Amino acid sequence: MLDWDDLRFFLTLARHGTLSAAAKVLHVSQSTVGRRLNSLETALAVRLLNRTPDGYVLTLAGEEVRRKAEHLEAEALALERDVTGRDTRLRGLVRVTCAETLAAHILAPSFAKLHASHPDIMIELIPNPRELSLAMREADIALRMRQPEQHDLVVRRIGNIAFGIYATPDYLRDQGALDFEAGCAGHHLITQLDDTQEMTQSAWLTDLASRATVVLQTSSHEAAALAAASGGGLACLACFRGDGEPRLTRVPAPTAPPSADILLLVHRDNRDTPRIRVVLTHITDTIHELAAILQPGDGVGSDARAAG
Known part of the structure; x- marks a missing residue:
C-alpha cells in the first residue's frame, strides 16, 4: 500500500x-x-x-x-x-511567508500585539525569497512585492516600500565621491540575485552605476544590508531597513529608485476562515500604521532616520 x-x-x-x-x-x-x-x-x-x-x-x-x-x-x-x-474558532496555526527583512523588522515585532488579543492563534513566520505556494498549503498568507503567478488567489495592495542607495561614511570617504554621470567607476556594488523580489531595484542600481564592480550578489536583503553596513560597498535597500541601520547613510541619487508595492495574498478558499481573517487584518493594520517608515521622505543620513 x-x-x-x-x-x-x-x-x-x-x-x-x-x-x-x-x-x-x-x-x-x-x-x-x-x-x-x-x-x-x-x-x-x-x-x-x-x-x-x-x-x-x-x-x-x-x-x-x-x-x-x-x-x-x-x-x-x-x-x-x-x-x-468552516472552522469558526479563533485558534490554531496560521502560516505567513514573506521576504526576510519584512519578517524580521516589520511582522515579527508586530505579532506580540496579535498574541495579546488572540492568544490561541499561533503564527508560523516563514521568511523565504522563494514564493511558497498558497494553493499547496505551504503557507496560508503571503506578503510579496510582485504580482503572483499562482491562480485562485485574492491579492490586495496594502502599502508601498521606498528604496535608497546606502553605504557607510567610511566607505564613501575611502572610495571617493559618487560620480553617477561617469557610472561610479571605482565603486563596489552589493546586489540581489535575479530570482529575488528586489531584483528590480538591483537592476536600477547596476544601470545607474554602470562602471562600478559588483562584489557581492545575494538572495538575502538582510545579508545585503549587513554587507553594506560593514563597508562592503553600495546597496539599494528598503529605506525602513537602511535608515534604521546606524552604520549606514542614504546617498542622494539623480533619480529615485523604483519603489515596490506590498501585496497581501491569501487563497480564495481560506480568506473567510476566522483565524486567517484576523491575521490578514492585523498585517494590514500593521503596514498602514508603519506607512511613514516604509515610505519616508527624501532626507539623507541621520535626517532620514529621524523622519523614520
Whole structure:
C-alpha cells in the first residue's frame, strides 16, 4: 500500500530539485526526504528521480507518478480548504511567508500585539525569497512585492516600500565621491540575485552605476544590508531597513529608485476562515500604521532616520 506522505515528499522534491530545498519546505532533514523517496521507489519497484549535478530530474515513470499524485494532492487540498473554511474558532496555526527583512523588522515585532488579543492563534513566520505556494498549503498568507503567478488567489495592495542607495561614511570617504554621470567607476556594488523580489531595484542600481564592480550578489536583503553596513560597498535597500541601520547613510541619487508595492495574498478558499481573517487584518493594520517608515521622505543620513 502506498503511503501518501511518501508521495507528498516525492512531489516536493520533484518541484524543488534538491534534497536541501525540499527539506526546507517540509521542515525535515535531508536524510528524511531521501528515505521517503527510497520508500516510494521501493513500493513501486521503479526509479522516479535521477540525481544529476544540477539536482533531481524526473524519469518517464516519475512524470506519470507526478501527474497522478498532483491530482490526488489537488483533491486532498480542496477537501482540507473546505473543512478549514468552516472552522469558526479563533485558534490554531496560521502560516505567513514573506521576504526576510519584512519578517524580521516589520511582522515579527508586530505579532506580540496579535498574541495579546488572540492568544490561541499561533503564527508560523516563514521568511523565504522563494514564493511558497498558497494553493499547496505551504503557507496560508503571503506578503510579496510582485504580482503572483499562482491562480485562485485574492491579492490586495496594502502599502508601498521606498528604496535608497546606502553605504557607510567610511566607505564613501575611502572610495571617493559618487560620480553617477561617469557610472561610479571605482565603486563596489552589493546586489540581489535575479530570482529575488528586489531584483528590480538591483537592476536600477547596476544601470545607474554602470562602471562600478559588483562584489557581492545575494538572495538575502538582510545579508545585503549587513554587507553594506560593514563597508562592503553600495546597496539599494528598503529605506525602513537602511535608515534604521546606524552604520549606514542614504546617498542622494539623480533619480529615485523604483519603489515596490506590498501585496497581501491569501487563497480564495481560506480568506473567510476566522483565524486567517484576523491575521490578514492585523498585517494590514500593521503596514498602514508603519506607512511613514516604509515610505519616508527624501532626507539623507541621520535626517532620514529621524523622519523614520
